[in-house]
Amino acid sequence: MNLTTTQLLINGDRLNQSIARLAQIGKLDNGGVKRIAYSQEDIEARNLVQQWMREIQMQVRVDAAGNIIGRYPGKYPDAPALATGSHIDTVPCGGHYDGAYGVLAGLEAVRVLQENRLKLDRSLEVIVFTDEEGSMIGSKAISGRIINDSDYYRRPDGTDIQTCLTRVGGSWNNIAQARRSPNELAAFVELHVEQGPVLESMGKQIGVIEGIVGQRRFNITVKGSANHAGTTPMQMRCDALVAAAQVVLAVNQIGNTPGQQVATVGKMKVLPNAANVVPGWVEMSLDLRDLSSLHIDSLLKQLRIHLEEIAVATDTQISLNPCLHNEPALAEPYIQQAIARSCKNLQLNYTYLPSRASHDAQELAQITDMGMIFVPSKMGVSHDASEYTSPEQCIQGANVLLQTLIQLNSEKSLKS
């Protein structure tokens, strides 16, 4: 094989036709897509993708977690493989691009290699991960981070995970076998729509992802005293909502200190929640994300001090209870550099940014070197029928993926 990295380009029409074709499965009247994991639509889409893989002589298998693994063998099939991929399940009213785009761009990269009768040194895998929008059971099985409790994976509709996995060709009892060894995979690169407004607002074509942010989630409760809103003088109140309002602003202040973190109170419940009663109890969520765990720890420390001050000043009790803790997953610098080089070669402008949403790549980072590529989302919208990335933008991202995989093929940092 003798590839100049700027020579090979994907077939843009074929890519966009594939995206449009897959979006027919589970198509909603509003233009959106409903292709919930394990549903008939999901199964139909899985079958189509496997058919497409086989048409280009990929070796296709479904592992115990239902992940579809299409392999395009390299010249040295025993060397650790390069991998790309994403998911094809959607939220109940999703769009055409979230997940599906990454899978189909990976497929398109192989199509171009195959029709040019090119092989990389390493085998190239395109992986379709199971249930990204729900449990992320597919990528977690590959990283070996499955929780050994089938009830944990029971679906919201009550279906047990055994039944679900059997539907898609997996097996709960054998799920440990889905785990991949670090020796099998040299690197994983996921291409995805941004699902946020940063690239569009900056006028950038490509996002080089620095990592997937860590996420901590807490329940904050404020205990005051419920009292008659007429007969209780201001100075005799312990108003839980007045305290909670200060908490919301403290969280927002933490979010706005220098750094790339985001901090959000998205959910709030007031009790007894009547116009003529001073609130006695407020519950709210706190969601805090950043690429650095140390930075999150430092922000939380500041916040706790602030919450104590608010509790004293408002004569309330405030507690902060953790309910989710995901560590950040950093992208390897050499993969970021390969993506950036690909952008330069393709004359696409790019920026570095963190991914503040979860992706299967964060699980793959547990067992191999990880990188991610983003393309813009119109208005930052995702998980909605109006989710949109233009055909041109889809082509640009897929070319960056192809070029990046080709560059990584000869990357010295990779495991051999």
Next chain:
Amino acid sequence: MNLTTTQLLINGDRLNQSIARLAQIGKLDNGGVKRIAYSQEDIEARNLVQQWMREIQMQVRVDAAGNIIGRYPGKYPDAPALATGSHIDTVPCGGHYDGAYGVLAGLEAVRVLQENRLKLDRSLEVIVFTDEEGSMIGSKAISGRIINDSDYYRRPDGTDIQTCLTRVGGSWNNIAQARRSPNELAAFVELHVEQGPVLESMGKQIGVIEGIVGQRRFNITVKGSANHAGTTPMQMRCDALVAAAQVVLAVNQIGNTPGQQVATVGKMKVLPNAANVVPGWVEMSLDLRDLSSLHIDSLLKQLRIHLEEIAVATDTQISLNPCLHNEPALAEPYIQQAIARSCKNLQLNYTYLPSRASHDAQELAQITDMGMIFVPSKMGVSHDASEYTSPEQCIQGANVLLQTLIQLNSEKSLKS
């Protein structure tokens, strides 16, 4: 008749026994009372009170609004009468004192006069008002402020007002006849438990009410933009809850400016209310009360300016929509003075304060001179089984009522 004002005292045991007896009707397992207007329990209680009135030779009638009017004729029965009274209906889980205490203390005052064969110059009326805890239809019919729309008075359970009033001896079709002329009533004095913590916290035995506060209620809506809490950077958000938190604090600040006003956000709804979504919409209540309408207007003007500043700073839209407007009802200074003199004569300590809850007296103030007397509520609690005013405190308040009525009997400010 020749009464020295400090001579006559009520029979405390008889008063407290009456309170305990009435509390048997609708008694709940938790010690509370359920005697909802027009219910079988309400009717039973009405019958008992009428029986008690008749036993002391009061002239009893039920008007078209179902109000029970017991009249103890004076020496000059054609002169405008003095009146007292309150209500005997309760909230679904009420206590022994709210309303019932004022009715039974009025009855006790007449009992004392009657057993001492004393007549006032003016007739003395004890009025039991219909449905104070709901529509206040009884006192509103007397003041002539009934809304001419029977649907408005339909009960939460769907029962129409015609049926309800018929049950208690009234008649919707004739309700206009319940209106009293200012020439019939010289003054109205209502004795009530405070339902708030002020008297207890100040260590005062009696509250001399300056008036019943005006109340304005508003819906405040904040429109921002719902966005993914992960992928939307802080500086690109229009977070409706961050704006709403500032509104809550602005309302609290208005409440804490010098004055006797109270200002409360008691109710809040956040949309979409999910931990991982920046809130796009918040609705909340504003309840604002003060004795002076001008003062309320001035506070609202300050608040509107503040809300505009918040909307600009947070890039949201904030609107303030009125949904309730009750004007204040002021107590006549000469009645306040008569109450204060009675306290001094009885060696009870007292303070002046506004009533920040609604009472039938606010309607009576529309047609005659009004005054109110408060006794302490333990911990400020009302509308609950734990509502409590001690037997001693009940006796003190009833003696103040009796003495006040006796003083008003010879008050020169009164209509003759």
